[in-house]
């Protein structure tokens with residue numbers, strides 16, 4: 440179970456990281472564009488500035504602000520997707536159940552209900568009964 444929890448957590452952190460990168464990139468675009476935007480028609484002039492202007496990035500070179508905002512949007516979208524996906528993994532693997540052997544009445548933990556299984560106590564091939572849902 441510990442392995443699954445760790446993978447789940449790293450997926451969660453990765454999603455948050457992607458979201459943060461996306462936010463940072465979009466914020467950088469806004470930060471660059473905002474002083475050049477006229478206050479009278481803010482949205483359309485901001486949009487035209489983003490579409491035409493370029494930004495100098497030391498590592499990558501010059502990039503159009505439009506591409507940069509698209510990249511930021513993609514990161515943000517990926518982050519949300521990863522977050523949603525890791526939450527789904529959490530849902531799928533979150534709980535385990537206890538199965539009970541009808542012969543020896545011993546119970547054991549399992550991730551899912553099984554139609555047929557070998558009892559780990561008496562080694563008989565049995566139809567285990569679900570006792571309860573638990574951790």
Ligand SMILES: [Zn+2]
Nearest residue numbers: 540543558561
């Ligand atoms: Zn048994």
